[in-house]
Amino acid sequence: MNMNDKLKEAFDGIKAEEALKESAKNFLLQKTKGYTKVRPANRWRLIPLAACFLLIFLGGWLYFTPTVTISIDINPSVELGVNRFNQIISVTGYNEDGVKLADSLDVKYTHYGKAIRQIMENDDVLSFLSNGEIIDISVIGSADGQSSKILSEIEACTAEEENAYCHYTDSQEVDAAHEAGLSYGKYRAFLELQALDPSITTEKVQNMTMREIRDLINTLSPQEEDSTPGEKENSQQENGHGYGKGKRNGNGQGKSSDK
Numbered sequence: 001m002n003m004n005d006k007l008k009e010a011f012d013g014i015k016a017e018e019a020l021k022e023s024a025k026n027f028l029l030q031k032t033k034g035y036t037k038v039r040p041a042n043r044w045r046l047i048p049l050a051a052c053f054l055l056i057f058l059g060g061w062l063y064f065t066p067t068v069t070i071s072i073d074i075n076p077s078v079e080l081g082v083n084r085f086n087q088i089i090s091v092t093g094y095n096e097d098g099v100k101l102a103d104s105l106d107v108k109y110t111h112y113g114k115a116i117r118q119i120m121e122n123d124d125v126l127s128f129l130s131n132g133e134i135i136d137i138s139v140i141g142s143a144d145g146q147s148s149k150i151l152s153e154i155e156a157c158t159a160e161e162e163n164a165y166c167h168y169t170d171s172q173e174v175d176a177a178h179e180a181g182l183s184y185g186k187y188r189a190f191l192e193l194q195a196l197d198p199s200i201t202t203e204k205v206q207n208m209t210m211r212e213i214r215d216l217i218n219t220l221s222p223q224e225e226d227s228t229p230g231e232k233e234n235s236q237q238e239n240g241h242g243y244g245k246g247k248r249n250g251n252g253q254g255k256s257s258d259k
Contacts, residue, residue: 064089068141068150069174070112072119073185074128075209076101080115082141082150088115094183095206101125112150116157129161134210138167138185140174163211182206189213196220 066081066089076097081090088107093099101124107115116137119125129135137154141147151168158164169184177187180202190205193213197220205213 063087066090068112068139068147069184070116070150070154071136071138071140071183071185073136073138073183073189073210074125074133075207076124076128077183077186077206078102078105078119079183080107080112082112084146086112086146086150088112091115094181094186097124097207098183113153113157116154120157120161128209129163132163132211134163134165134214135161136165136167136185136189136210138169138188140169140171140184143170186210186213189217193217193220 063083063085065083067084068082070080070082072078072080075095077094078098078101079090079092079094080088081092083089087109088111089109091102091105091108093102101119101122104122104124105115105118107118125135135158137158139147139151139154141150147168147170151166155166158166167185169188171184171188173187173191174184177184180187180190182190182202182205186205187202189210190200190202190213193205193216194200196217208216
């Protein structure tokens with residue numbers, strides 16, 4: 001066999017091999033339909049995985065959504081965000097002392113009762129209270145069992161403190177308070193003070209203690225000839241928005257109860 005015949009035989013073999021490959025490829029494409037369709041069984045396998053991701057998402061959303069806010073004001077002003085499981089999910093300071101107090105607390109992801117006790121036992125808070133300062137605690141949320149229970153537990157926790165005042169409110173003024181850079185409790189006192197002196201600004205009251213704000217309100221309020229000093233203080237403490245409960249503290253628009 002000469003050289004030309006050998007080359008021809010070699011090329012014929014290559015062509016035959018390519019034809020065989022093409023034939024096999026067409027056969028597989030016909031049988032598998034080019035793998036363009038996902039088997040139904042594979043889709044069903046994804047359902048448990050999707051359900052798992054959905055549960056994780058919903059669980060996280062429920063856990064990290066606050067349902068109640070607890071505003072605590074002395075001069076430190078802090079707010080605690082509470083979720084539907086009664087766990088603290090946020091601690092926010094609303095002035096310099098409030099930021100300092102918030103940073104010193106180790107209450108995130110714990111029960112709100114533990115958080116309140118830790119705040120009431122804080123050295124700076126004890127120092128303020130021993131000097132006659134006022135601690136004002138507002139429970140802000142919907143009128144449901146959770147808010148009522150939280151308020152009752154806070155009242156019990158502060159029962160021995162003469163200058164502790166507790167309130168409940170579902171006021172819409174919370175957003176306005178935060179826009180003004182104030183906690184809700186201090187903002188409520190600011191509105192009361194501003195009604196007596198329109199020149200008062202949020203900047204001025206931000207670092208005032210609640211005692212200083214309350215004393216200024218008492219000074220600016222019209223004197224009632226028939227009121228004793230004790231009655232005067234009580235009437236000032238019973239101003240607010242929403243439904244209030246607490247020692248010497250209530251609400252001008254709803255029911256109030258003294259302990």
